Amino acid sequence: MRAPERRPPLATQKELSDFLAQVERRAFKQAVFAVHDDASALDIVQDAMLRLAEKYSDRPAAELPLLFQRILQNAIRDHFRRQKVRGTWTTQLSNLGTGDDGEGDPLDTLEVEEAGTIPESPALRLEQAETMALIEEAVKSLPERQREAFLLRYWEELDVSETAQVMGCSEGSVKTHCSRATHALAKLLRAKGVTL
Amino acid sequence: MNEKDFAAKLKPWLDRSASQVGELQATRLKAARLRALDAYRQPVSVLGLVTVNGGTLENLRQAFLQRALLFLPLVALVAALTVQSLTDEPDLGEIDAQLLTQELPPDAYIDQEFRSWLGKPPG
Numbered sequence: 077m078r079a080p081e082r083r084p085p086l087a088t089q090k091e092l093s094d095f096l097a098q099v100e101r102r103a104f105k106q107a108v109f110a111v112h113d114d115a116s117a118l119d120i121v122q123d124a125m126l127r128l129a130e131k132y133s134d135r136p137a138a139e140l141p142l143l144f145q146r147i148l149q150n151a152i153r154d155h156f157r158r159q160k161v162r163g164t165w166t167t168q169l170s171n172l173g174t175g176d177d178g179e180g181d182p183l184d185t186l187e188v189e190e191a192g193t194i195p196e197s198p199a200l201r202l203e204q205a206e207t208m209a210l211i212e213e214a215v216k217s218l219p220e221r222q223r224e225a226f227l228l229r230y231w232e233e234l235d236v237s238e239t240a241q242v243m244g245c246s247e248g249s250v251k252t253h254c255s256r257a258t259h260a261l262a263k264l265l266r267a268k269g270v271t272l
Numbered sequence: 273m274n275e276k277d278f279a280a281k282l283k284p285w286l287d288r289s290a291s292q293v294g295e296l297q298a299t300r301l302k303a304a305r306l307r308a309l310d311a312y313r314q315p316v317s318v319l320g321l322v323t324v325n326g327g328t329l330e331n332l333r334q335a336f337l338q339r340a341l342l343f344l345p346l347v348a349l350v351a352a353l354t355v356q357s358l359t360d361e362p363d364l365g366e367i368d369a370q371l372l373t374q375e376l377p378p379d380a381y382i383d384q385e386f387r388s389w390l391g392k393p394p395g
Contacts, residue, residue, distance in 0.1 A: 089312050096308060100301045101290040114297060122304035129308040211285050230279035231286050258275045272281040
């Protein structure tokens with residue numbers, strides 16, 4: 077006879093608090109990349125946090141990241157739906173272009189430097205701030221689904237299956253979106269002369 | 273460089289971008305977190321069988337209370353009508369007394385059963 081399956085312990089308020097503190101800034105940036113507006117992004121994150129706390133306190137702590145991402149992405153989609161209804165949604169067209177211009181794979185030529193360290197000289201700090209701004213602009217300019225897939229997969233470090241669950245699409249679509257997003261980002265950053 | 277390597281190099285930049293969120297935004301995010309935690313309700317075990325989140329149970333309780341309040345006037349009306357119908361029933365003792373003192377109302381004589389009863393021989 078099989079032993080009854082033991083359910084993992086439910087998330088405590090402390091665990092929920094720690095989790096939210098850990099993800100809130102990334103969630104905010106994700107929302108900013110999507111909606112291009114700090115105030116709306118804050119509202120979206122607040123809404124997502126509230127929904128998680130109100131409706132999912134009966135879930136184990138391990139499930140919180142996936143649940144929160146689903147809620148956050150839904151909140152972002154809701155925001156766009158509301159904007160569409162109001163007729164104020166302006167689509168920002170990607171200036172990346174997805175056609176092949178015969179320059180080969182941009183990932184092959186992008187130079188890479190170590191990132192994450194804070195430079196001592198003001199000049200270098202300024203350079204890094206400019207680089208960061210360009211990266212943010214590049215991420216913002218990605219088509220919605222590509223950006224969503226890229227950030228969930230490589231920033232939030234969800235696996236393909238989890239990303240597909242959050243996005244409500246197939247794993248194949250996730251891979252396609254991620255690949256296109258990566259190539260588009262690399263191409264844009266190279267065009268701006270950015271070295272990571 | 274492949275897709276994963278590129279993404280791995282981009283991640284620290286995104287992390288740094290998140291860590292450099294403005295002070296105002298950080299304060300608002302913290303306030304939002306505290307508000308969310310305030311809304312947190314401890315999960316509740318129902319009859320030891322299932323565990324539901326406290327919020328759901330509270331919502332159910334509120335919904336039940338709202339329904340109950342909605343039906344309250346109806347229940348009060350039914351209760352009032354019931355009490356009234358009970359008090360309106362004729363007092364048999366009083367009728368007997370009226371019968372003995374010949375103070376019966378005219379309605380009593382319209383009642384066919386009463387007339388036939390009067391016509392019955394005693395005993």
